[in-house]
Amino acid sequence: MCASIAISCSLRTNTAAPVAPPKPLHPVPSEAQLAWHEMEMNAFIHFTTNTFTDLEWGYGDESPEIFNPTELDADQWVRTLKETGFKGIILTCKHHDGFTLWPSKYTDHSIKNSPYKSGKGDVVREVAEACRRHSLKFGVYLSPWDRNRVDYGQPSYVAYYRNQLRELFSNYGPIFEMWFDGANGGDGFYGGARENRKIAGATYYDWPGTLDLVRKVQPEPQVLFFSDAGPDLRWCGNEKGIAGTTNWNTINNDTLYAGKAGIESLLNKGAADGSKWILAEVDVSIRPGWFYHAKEDSLVKSPEKLFEIYLTSVGRGSTLLLNVPPDGRGLLHEADVKVLKDWRKLLEERFRTNLAAQAKVKANAYRGNAKAFAASNVTDGDKETYWATDDETTTGSLEIDLGEVKPVRYVLLQEYIKLGQRVKSFTVHAWQNGNWQPVVTDGTTIGYKRILPVNSIGTDKIKFTVTAAKACPVISNVEVY
Numbered sequence: 001m002c003a004s005i006a007i008s009c010s011l012r013t014n015t016a017a018p019v020a021p022p023k024p025l026h027p028v029p030s031e032a033q034l035a036w037h038e039m040e041m042n043a044f045i046h047f048t049t050n051t052f053t054d055l056e057w058g059y060g061d062e063s064p065e066i067f068n069p070t071e072l073d074a075d076q077w078v079r080t081l082k083e084t085g086f087k088g089i090i091l092t093c094k095h096h097d098g099f100t101l102w103p104s105k106y107t108d109h110s111i112k113n114s115p116y117k118s119g120k121g122d123v124v125r126e127v128a129e130a131c132r133r134h135s136l137k138f139g140v141y142l143s144p145w146d147r148n149r150v151d152y153g154q155p156s157y158v159a160y161y162r163n164q165l166r167e168l169f170s171n172y173g174p175i176f177e178m179w180f181d182g183a184n185g186g187d188g189f190y191g192g193a194r195e196n197r198k199i200a201g202a203t204y205y206d207w208p209g210t211l212d213l214v215r216k217v218q219p220e221p222q223v224l225f226f227s228d229a230g231p232d233l234r235w236c237g238n239e240k241g242i243a244g245t246t247n248w249n250t251i252n253n254d255t256l257y258a259g260k261a262g263i264e265s266l267l268n269k270g271a272a273d274g275s276k277w278i279l280a281e282v283d284v285s286i287r288p289g290w291f292y293h294a295k296e297d298s299l300v301k302s303p304e305k306l307f308e309i310y311l312t313s314v315g316r317g318s319t320l321l322l323n324v325p326p327d328g329r330g331l332l333h334e335a336d337v338k339v340l341k342d343w344r345k346l347l348e349e350r351f352r353t354n355l356a357a358q359a360k361v362k363a364n365a366y367r368g369n370a371k372a373f374a375a376s377n378v379t380d381g382d383k384e385t386y387w388a389t390d391d392e393t394t395t396g397s398l399e400i401d402l403g404e405v406k407p408v409r410y411v412l413l414q415e416y417i418k419l420g421q422r423v424k425s426f427t428v429h430a431w432q433n434g435n436w437q438p439v440v441t442d443g444t445t446i447g448y449k450r451i452l453p454v455n456s457i458g459t460d461k462i463k464f465t466v467t468a469a470k471a472c473p474v475i476s477n478v479e480v481y
């Protein structure tokens, strides 16, 4: 009796096998990379002797005695950055001049020989602790090029550099990102030699050995390494705040190494056939220089300019690393703080009402006709659900019905990148005067996030069409503002 009832029940309730989700398209991001994508905005802090000598690249012969911020308040830095939307901070613990913002036991060119707190100060600790208080992640920049060191260029310098990394990674809590700067301008003090020194960028530092060491000192949480060539994060190829309109998170890093000339365009775009997930970070300064100079107080970028940079970085699937340099008092300058706050307001205003949240969405097709992959998943506010097509279908479209004509300025798209970056090209149309009018005709990549400015149109329906993809498209979110 039971058996026959069971059979007829299963027929009635249609217990067909559930439709399987798409298989990942490799490479895919690591968990730490995914978390980093979601941070979206981090701040860079450039602070060292340059702040007091008015230079951008200290020569390495400056006296530690000039380092004397009289009102240093790391809490003001971190509080301001937290309030204005940043999720992490990367501090120049040592810039090219070689001066260390912590009392390193391996050098005298250090805060320990400055008047700051009578040589007892430690700016790395102050910033790391303020980050912890305000729940921001803390990252470090330790310049490989060191214009102070007598042995720069020798193997012993690499050992020195590693000792300093060991100090930073052992004593200041979890570090989320490690920034390796590829710059080497050649000339320097070098312990008094005052000469030009070049190193073989690809081999001198033995990066694999250095990274292994760091991972051993701090195995968890996983630190992400930034350099021109990764291995986790790559430079976006310029310092203007602009990721490529085509921005693949994938690239082949065996074709790259730190300092190699002519790779900017490749870094900017990535490679559709890349075998590694190495996403582009967009570093840019709020001022013309990376360090504070009083003469640049009137040249702080405007809130509108920062908004534009937000669109060309976060809006192109990258993470923004915005530099905000403290002044000689040891404070973020009033001019920068005002711009940051006004920019925040602008972001909130422009992205206040997501018109898609209340809209009806339909797709031309969805995976196995299963609800789990239906169009409505792109507006449910759940980043774990998505619209997907059948495996053999690499195109498809979504129609978002706003119900009535509304002014639209931005369309925001997100791929479910846990399953890889897939979309190669797409278009956006708006329904106007009884026709689909093209508003984006040449869209290429989407990735973690793509925000498209669409020129303030009035429309009641938006159509998003994937015209080509490496595998079936998997779209987790669509927003309309």
Ligand code: FUL
Residues within 6 Å of the ligand: 056, 181, 182, 183, 283, 290
């Ligand atoms: C460059 C450096 O030379 C600049 O001083 C700055 O630190 C910037 C972020 O990277 O390579």
